[in-house]
Amino acid sequence: MPRKKIAEFSIDYLQVMDEGGVVDQSLMPNISDAQITEFYRYMVLGRVFDEKLFSLQRQGRIGTFPQAKGQEAANLGAIACLKKDDWLVPSYREYAGLLYRGVPLSRFILVFSGDERGNSHPETYRCLPYCIPIGSQLPHAVGIALGMKLKKEKNVALVFMGDGATSEGDFHEALNFAGVFKVPCIFVCQNNQYAISTPISKQTSSQTIAQKGIAYGIPSIKVDGNDIFAVYAAAQEAVSRAREGNGPSLIEAFTYRLCDHTTSDDSKKYRSQEEIAQWEVKNPIARLRKFLESKKIWTEAQEAKLLEECSIKIESAIKEAEDLGIPPLDHMFGYMYQEMDQQLNEQFHYSKKFEGK
Amino acid sequence: MAKLNMVQAINQALRLEMKRNDNIILLGEDVGVDGGVFRVTDGLLQEFGDQRVIDTPLAESVLIGASLGLGMYGFRPVVEIQFSGFIYPGFNQLISHVARLRNRTRGSLSCPIVVRSPYGGGIRALEHHSESMEALFAHIPGLKVVIPSSPSQAKGLLTSSMRDPDPVIFLEPLRLYRAIKEDVPDEDFAIPLGKAKIVQSGKDVTVISYGAMLWVTQKAIAQIGYKYGVELIDLQTIKPLDVETIIASVKKTGRCVIVHEAPRSFGVGAEIVSQINEKALYDLHAPVERVAGFDTIVPYYKNELKYIPSEERIIAAIEKVMEGI
Numbered sequence: 182m183p184r185k186k187i188a189e190f191s192i193d194y195l196q197v198m199d200e201g202g203v204v205d206q207s208l209m210p211n212i213s214d215a216q217i218t219e220f221y222r223y224m225v226l227g228r229v230f231d232e233k234l235f236s237l238q239r240q241g242r243i244g245t246f247p248q249a250k251g252q253e254a255a256n257l258g259a260i261a262c263l264k265k266d267d268w269l270v271p272s273y274r275e276y277a278g279l280l281y282r283g284v285p286l287s288r289f290i291l292v293f294s295g296d297e298r299g300n301s302h303p304e305t306y307r308c309l310p311y312c313i314p315i316g317s318q319l320p321h322a323v324g325i326a327l328g329m330k331l332k333k334e335k336n337v338a339l340v341f342m343g344d345g346a347t348s349e350g351d352f353h354e355a356l357n358f359a360g361v362f363k364v365p366c367i368f369v370c371q372n373n374q375y376a377i378s379t380p381i382s383k384q385t386s387s388q389t390i391a392q393k394g395i396a397y398g399i400p401s402i403k404v405d406g407n408d409i410f411a412v413y414a415a416a417q418e419a420v421s422r423a424r425e426g427n428g429p430s431l432i433e434a435f436t437y438r439l440c441d442h443t444t445s446d447d448s449k450k451y452r453s454q455e456e457i458a459q460w461e462v463k464n465p466i467a468r469l470r471k472f473l474e475s476k477k478i479w480t481e482a483q484e485a486k487l488l489e490e491c492s493i494k495i496e497s498a499i500k501e502a503e504d505l506g507i508p509p510l511d512h513m514f515g516y517m518y519q520e521m522d523q524q525l526n527e528q529f530h531y532s533k534k535f536e537g538k
Numbered sequence: 539m540a541k542l543n544m545v546q547a548i549n550q551a552l553r554l555e556m557k558r559n560d561n562i563i564l565l566g567e568d569v570g571v572d573g574g575v576f577r578v579t580d581g582l583l584q585e586f587g588d589q590r591v592i593d594t595p596l597a598e599s600v601l602i603g604a605s606l607g608l609g610m611y612g613f614r615p616v617v618e619i620q621f622s623g624f625i626y627p628g629f630n631q632l633i634s635h636v637a638r639l640r641n642r643t644r645g646s647l648s649c650p651i652v653v654r655s656p657y658g659g660g661i662r663a664l665e666h667h668s669e670s671m672e673a674l675f676a677h678i679p680g681l682k683v684v685i686p687s688s689p690s691q692a693k694g695l696l697t698s699s700m701r702d703p704d705p706v707i708f709l710e711p712l713r714l715y716r717a718i719k720e721d722v723p724d725e726d727f728a729i730p731l732g733k734a735k736i737v738q739s740g741k742d743v744t745v746i747s748y749g750a751m752l753w754v755t756q757k758a759i760a761q762i763g764y765k766y767g768v769e770l771i772d773l774q775t776i777k778p779l780d781v782e783t784i785i786a787s788v789k790k791t792g793r794c795v796i797v798h799e800a801p802r803s804f805g806v807g808a809e810i811v812s813q814i815n816e817k818a819l820y821d822l823h824a825p826v827e828r829v830a831g832f833d834t835i836v837p838y839y840k841n842e843l844k845y846i847p848s849e850e851r852i853i854a855a856i857e858k859v860m861e862g863i
Binding site: 268297300301302303314320321322323325328329331350351354355357512515516517519523524525 | 589594597599600602604605607609611612613627630634635641642643645646648679704732779781782
């Protein structure tokens with residue numbers, strides 16, 4: 182009765198473009214220059230938007246806001262692989278990618294200024310609203326993907342999470358369920374190495390997050406999350422696998438948040454300036470810009486024009502959101518059920534008496 | 539018309555509604571090959587196939603969370619949680635997502651799912667199998683809570699739940715699963731949610747109950763015979779509560795006893811007393827009485843019947859509100 186090895190696993194790491202913007206052509210996915218430029222435009226829009234909302238929060242014009250600075254490639258690279266009929270299930274640090282998907286800027290401003298109307302009609306973009314309870318969105322994506330499979334569609338569901346979410350039960354339940362039913366679901370973990378203050382070393386003793394997918398029979402890979410091409414290549418592979426009926430995948434996009442957890446956080450308490458500076462160098466936007474400039478498809482003049490366009494778009498979105506004013510009171514009661522029951526109706530009429538008082 | 543017990547009646551409701559609506563799918567642990575540990579889903583896998591009757595991994599959170607995804611994607615998932623005591627790993631999905639989806643998307647998406655689960659005591663079960671936690675669910679804005687008390691009622695209420703546009707927690711009293719048989723119409727029929735049933739009319743005292751306790755209450759009333767005119771109300775739906783029927787009855791009788799198996803404090807009884815206080819206080823001839831489980835852990839089965847309201851406790855409460863007549 183010998184003792185023998187019955188299973189063996191390994192995890193690939195993928196980087197296509199190094200920190201200097203130099204690409205390994207043998208690994209480079211097939212993307213047109215126009216599409217790459219488009220990626221860049223939305224990454225910059227995401228970044229400018231991020232910084233603008235931070236200042237709006239400081240001015241008291243919006244409430245608490247989670248920034249996503251530094252993670253633009255990790256989310257946009259994956260979202261760019263989706264088609265119109267696919268569903269996207271975000272966490273809350275994916276602005277660049279969501280903007281690329283077509284979600285209007287004003288919706289985020291509405292949400293973070295305390296107005297649920299920013300979440301309405303998610304079916305228009307096939308993108309669910311952001312999700313605050315960590316990891317609890319993963320089962321939803323699995324359910325949508327199961328629905329796609331039962332309807333025999335070729336669509337996929339793509340869901341985001343952070344590294345902290347991989348400690349939640351929902352991560353494990355969702356991956357296990359997805360693996361068992363081979364649903365067309367792509368799990369993308371933006372591993373920015375911190376769950377608020379908790380470093381990844383205290384989150385897990387696994388060498389990688391990717392390997393957690395292996396336990397559920399799910400093809401998994403770790404990529405340089407600040408390299409848009411690596412994220413895109415891995416996501417393309419995962420999306421194709423799902424569309425062909427070969428089930429889910431897990432992508433660990435290794436990245437760093439160049440900002441606090443939210444506007445209420447101060448990351449200086451748990452991260453050194455040296456560490457942040459090291460990651461500034463790996464900035465995904467600067468890296469892609471170097472690539473574009475080396476290919477002579479991006480100029481200083483284009484950059485200046487883009488920044489100006491971004492500001493105009495954002496200013497107009499802020500105005501659009503602020504012009505909407507305070508949501509009517511009947512929204513609070515009217516969307517609890519398809520029909521308001523007697524108790525709610527009584528409470529609604531009672532609350533109206535005090536409106537504006 | 540056939541004589542069915544509650545298990546058979548629920549099975550029939552599921553079968554008829556699955557025939558009527560292709561979007562209904564059943565999900566749960568052991569619901570397929572095994573037909574459910576109580577055989578509620580017996581034969582449905584054979585009839586509808588494994589795309590509509592889905593045996594899932596043992597994971598309540600993803601079971602309920604994935605049902606949200608299926609629900610917003612056009613399906614009508616009917617989830618079985620094997621015992622209500624095992625629903626709590628999925629509680630976060632219920633409270634944080636299922637109950638909120640319609641509201642937070644301003645009505646764009648909804649979550650028409652039914653979570654079925656056996657609940658309540660009285661069958662000498664193991665620990666964690668006997669609790670009555672309906673108030674927890676009723677307290678969550680966005681959910682509906684339904685509890686049947688008879689086979690045909692279970693069929694009619696479950697049918698309505700499966701047609702409801704909003705999430706419904708459907709709690710099936712374990713004690714009644716096989717305890718009673720009654721004539722159940724063969725065809726599908728729906729009993730509207732949010733409506734209580736006046737089981738018997740009376741002018742002296744309103745007695746309100748639901749689920750398995752309705753039967754104990756009926757026995758208690760039978761024991762005191764025609765001494766008082768008892769108006770017995772079966773809530774059927776816990777939420778939304780049919781306050782109108784309750785208040786109309788209490789205004790008529792001026793006395794009220796509420797019977798439930800769930801813990802006494804902060805429960806359905808407390809809510810009913812509050813409603814009476816707000817809308818019929820000056821019609822009362824006596825303080826409202828609650829006969830309930832205690833604020834204790836449900837004891838292991840040797841003492842179980844000391845926890846669950848008995849006929850004697852119900853009679854004592856009725857006598858108390860009738861004092862001085």
